[in-house]
Amino acid sequence: MLDTVAWIVLVILSVAILLCFIRMIKGPTMFDRIVALDLLGITMIGFVGMLMIIQDTLVYTEILLVLGILSFFGTVALSKYMEGGVIIDRDSD
Amino acid sequence: MKNNLSLHTITRIAVFIILSFSLYLLFAGHNNPGGGFIGALMAASAIVLLYVSFDLKTIKSVLPFYYPYFIATGLILAMGTGVSSVLFGYPFLTQFFKYATLPILGEVELTTALVFDIGVFIVVIGVALLIITTIAEDDA
Secondary structure (H helix, E strand, O other): OHHHHHHHHHHHHHHHHHHHHHHHHHOOOHHHHHHHHHHHHHHHHHHHHHHHHHHOOOOOHHHHHHHHHHHHHHHHHHHHHHHHOOOOEOOOO | OOOOHHHHHHHHHHHHHHHHHHHHHHHHOOOOOOOHHHHHHHHHHHHHHHHHHOEHHHHHHHOOOOHHHHHHHHHHHHHHHHHHHHHOOOOOOOOOEEEEEEOOOEEEEEEHHHHHHHHHHHHHHHHHHHHHHHHHHOOO
16 A cells, blocks of 8 residues: 555656756746756655655665755755855955 | 845754764765765865855854865875784785774774775865865956
């Protein structure tokens, strides 16, 4: 029962990742692409979590943490770049 | 001056989470996924997050390190573990391990590979931050 539900959830998450890819390629503005990239990272965390439930293992937990950190960091850096064109300010005062 | 209050608040919390995760990756590295290189990349990403969220001048007053010294220290540490096994008559980079009982942690496996990994950790942090700060200081 749980296995069937997990496979259905995996299919739905795959469709969500595909839609994120389409938005990243098509996105009219750069901000759409940034939001799609962030959502892609979060959806991939859910995907790996479902994979851990199906395979009944704990070895992918580091992947979840690294994906979360990198997706957050990428979103921050890209947003900073789109805001002012400079990622690391010399002196913000 | 821009108002980045939410980014500053999130960064102040997230940096410590990422740094502790990087230390976990460093110490988990011998028998599990992880290791010095990956842990150092995570620690470097935490410090780069500080640089992105604040600015170069503030973080330079908080972390007043000269990063080339990191590279030298880490290389000496990593090479020292290799050479020390030569001094005892074993091949270069032979590793030794011993099970010890520590006060809080209980029984742990102490290896000389961990010292090598800490050396790699320090080298990779130094290289990554040196490259990124050098590019950021460049006149556009």
